[in-house]
Amino acid sequence: MSRYILWRILYAIPIAFGVSVVCFSLVYIAPGDPLQTIMPADATAETIEIVKKAYGFDKPLPIQFAIWLGKVLTGDFGMSISSRRPVLNEIMLAASNTGMLVAFAVPIAFTVGFSMGTLAGCFPGRWMDRVVTGSAVIGVSLPNYWLGIVLVIIFAVELSWLPATGMGARGSDYFSIWDWEDARFLVLPVITLSMIPIGIISRTTRAAIAELRNQDFVQTLRAKGLSEVAVIRHVIKNALPGVMAVMGLQFGYLLGGSILVETVFTWPGSGFLLSKAIINRDVPVLQGTILTLSVAFVLTNLLVDLFQSMIDPRIRRG
Amino acid sequence: MNKTEPLAEVRDLKVRFVGREDTVHAVNGVSFAVHPGEVLCILGESGSGKSVTLRSLMRLLPDRARIEGDVRVGGQDVLKMSNRSLRDLRGGSVSMIFQEPMTALDPVYTVGEQIGETVRRHTGCDKAKARARALELLNLVRIPSAERRLDAYPHELSGGLRQRAMIAMALSCDPKLLLADEPTTALDATVQIQVLILLRKLQAEMGMGMIFVTHDLGVAAEIADNVAVMYAGRIVEYGPVERMMKAPLHPYTQGLLASTVHDQSRDQDIDAIPGSPPDMRRPPPGCGFAPRCVKARDVCRTAVPAERYPEPGRMAACVAVEVPEMAAA
Numbered sequence: 016m017s018r019y020i021l022w023r024i025l026y027a028i029p030i031a032f033g034v035s036v037v038c039f040s041l042v043y044i045a046p047g048d049p050l051q052t053i054m055p056a057d058a059t060a061e062t063i064e065i066v067k068k069a070y071g072f073d074k075p076l077p078i079q080f081a082i083w084l085g086k087v088l089t090g091d092f093g094m095s096i097s098s099r100r101p102v103l104n105e106i107m108l109a110a111s112n113t114g115m116l117v118a119f120a121v122p123i124a125f126t127v128g129f130s131m132g133t134l135a136g137c138f139p140g141r142w143m144d145r146v147v148t149g150s151a152v153i154g155v156s157l158p159n160y161w162l163g164i165v166l167v168i169i170f171a172v173e174l175s176w177l178p179a180t181g182m183g184a185r186g187s188d189y190f191s192i193w194d195w196e197d198a199r200f201l202v203l204p205v206i207t208l209s210m211i212p213i214g215i216i217s218r219t220t221r222a223a224i225a226e227l228r229n230q231d232f233v234q235t236l237r238a239k240g241l242s243e244v245a246v247i248r249h250v251i252k253n254a255l256p257g258v259m260a261v262m263g264l265q266f267g268y269l270l271g272g273s274i275l276v277e278t279v280f281t282w283p284g285s286g287f288l289l290s291k292a293i294i295n296r297d298v299p300v301l302q303g304t305i306l307t308l309s310v311a312f313v314l315t316n317l318l319v320d321l322f323q324s325m326i327d328p329r330i331r332r333g
Numbered sequence: 334m335n336k337t338e339p340l341a342e343v344r345d346l347k348v349r350f351v352g353r354e355d356t357v358h359a360v361n362g363v364s365f366a367v368h369p370g371e372v373l374c375i376l377g378e379s380g381s382g383k384s385v386t387l388r389s390l391m392r393l394l395p396d397r398a399r400i401e402g403d404v405r406v407g408g409q410d411v412l413k414m415s416n417r418s419l420r421d422l423r424g425g426s427v428s429m430i431f432q433e434p435m436t437a438l439d440p441v442y443t444v445g446e447q448i449g450e451t452v453r454r455h456t457g458c459d460k461a462k463a464r465a466r467a468l469e470l471l472n473l474v475r476i477p478s479a480e481r482r483l484d485a486y487p488h489e490l491s492g493g494l495r496q497r498a499m500i501a502m503a504l505s506c507d508p509k510l511l512l513a514d515e516p517t518t519a520l521d522a523t524v525q526i527q528v529l530i531l532l533r534k535l536q537a538e539m540g541m542g543m544i545f546v547t548h549d550l551g552v553a554a555e556i557a558d559n560v561a562v563m564y565a566g567r568i569v570e571y572g573p574v575e576r577m578m579k580a581p582l583h584p585y586t587q588g589l590l591a592s593t594v595h596d597q598s599r600d601q602d603i604d605a606i607p608g609s610p611p612d613m614r615r616p617p618p619g620c621g622f623a624p625r626c627v628k629a630r631d632v633c634r635t636a637v638p639a640e641r642y643p644e645p646g647r648m649a650a651c652v653a654v655e656v657p658e659m660a661a662a
Contacts, residue, residue, distance in 0.1 A: 237423065238423055253440065328488070329488050
């Protein structure tokens with residue numbers, strides 16, 4: 016078991032390295048010059064050269080990458096071109112804002128999705144299953160920015176129960192989760208964000224449970240005299256590894272912050288930061304944010320793999 | 334003939350599987366009894382209704398199954414039992430061994446946990462006691478280095494060991510009746526005979542009644558006291574194993590025996606029974622075997638043949654079977 020864990024962790028390192036290469040080159044593969052946005056239109060070729068040198072853009076790409084990676088590993092992500100603040104600070108701030116959404120959206124999405132899926136899987140073809148499957152399809156297919164706008168129209172504009180956009184009554188710098196006046200700003204974005212994971216997780220869970228309930232070992236469990244509840248406990252444990260893989264992916268997506276949802280609710284999270292960086296061609300911010308999110312994604316998958324191997328002994332034989 | 338109370342008694346059992354488009358008439362009026370210490374083999378090919386009959390004894394059938402008739406186990410009416418007392422019965426006084434040891438055990442629990450779970454379910458003892466009992470059971474079914482195997486997962490055991498673990502689980506609460514659903518079919522021939530011998534031995538030692546479902550004549554000959562041959566959802570012949578093997582009464586049993594490899598010469602073809610079993614969505618009105626039977630008469634195709642008792646303890650449902658005057662009277 017410990018060998019498997021060690022092996023799996025080592026395996027994550029080359030993945031993370033590959034991710035960093037992709038992050039770095041992404042910006043150079045994309046058309047357009049990062050300097051365009053910060054240089055005045057009438058800048059002379061000389062000035063452009065000076066600025067290029069100042070940012071290190073004149074060196075060959077592999078060298079630029081090595082320098083960048085070396086700095087990144089020591090926690091130096093560079094300066095934002097547009098805000099002139101350290102990229103790391105910007106990312107931390109945005110990530111913690113997104114983290115606030117994730118901290119609520121993930122438990123909601125996972126518990127609701129998993130329980131709905133389990134119920135549906137236990138009664139395949141019955142009304143419970145139809146309701147769950149139907150709403151899962153709706154949850155997955157509704158564009159979440161549209162859902163966000165509709166929720167705003169209903170609960171903010173028509174009913175005036177909840178604020179429409181922003182983060183906290185006094186702005187994001189003074190946001191306090193313990194104050195309902197601020198916390199109510201979380202409600203709509205969290206609901207909007209949860210919809211797709213709920214749909215995906217409940218569908219996966221339903222499929223896993225329904226399939227497992229037809230397996231031979233379930234009949235053995237019934238033949239042992241176990242109650243339906245005890246049988247379902249066995250089925251759930253069998254279904255968990257597969258469901259957890261999907262949960263890990265969803266967790267990763269949520270961490271990345273939805274650009275669309277954060278834009279609709281003007282929530283200053285990582286998705287919002289990314290969209291700003293893209294519009295401003297703020298290369299250091301883009302690279303830093305994408306790298307941080309990707310590494311978080313790799314770590315999440317690593318954790319999921321370890322959990323899976325704890326539950327299902329067959330996975331350990333890797 | 335047998336004076337003891339039967340352990341299990343089935344009378345006129347009928348099982349249909351009701352589907353949206355069609356209904357499968359899996360079992361169409363089956364009656365038999367098993368006494369303590371007796372091994373009854375239900376012999377038949379796939380689709381004959383043998384497994385469904387076996388599962389009815391525990392009411393272990395899907396929701397769409399409609400069960401009629403009278404099924405008594407240990408004097409209790411299984412078909413009228415509440416779900417709760419049914420669960421007490423399952424794994425307690427009646428337990429079952431399944432065909433595929435590969436898939437019949439839960440892959441994410443250790444063998445010890447799975448056996449212990451049954452023990453705790455029926456005795457209410459604590460985990461340590463259940464584990465001790467599980468170890469005892471693994472030794473009982475001759476699993477080598479049982480202590481280590483207790484913490485093994487099913488995928489870490491060979492097919493033979495897995496089936497032994499399955500047997501250990503079935504025996505964990507000293508059942509009075511053991512139901513075995515082709516427990517050796519999925520095993521290698523050498524392992525098959527070991528498991529058969531073990532089962533027979535444990536059955537005799539513990540004085541259990543056993544119903545053993547198989548399609549394999551050789552297996553039946555090895556383990557059975559009495560054999561019930563099923564075809565198209567009915568018992569077509571019943572009797573003690575030696576006499577049936579020596580002189581089968583029903584044309585189907587005769588065909589089965591003729592189609593096995595025994596001492597034919599090398600270049601002689603084995604006599605297979607022509608045709609295939611009937612579609613049980615539309616079972617034939619008369620004898621189920623009539624379409625394939627060389628001795629079939631017109632009456633066979635219109636009416637289900639009555640049971641005939643040509644010798645004491647033997648039954649055959651065939652019009653071709655001669656009943657001596659004495660026995661008929």
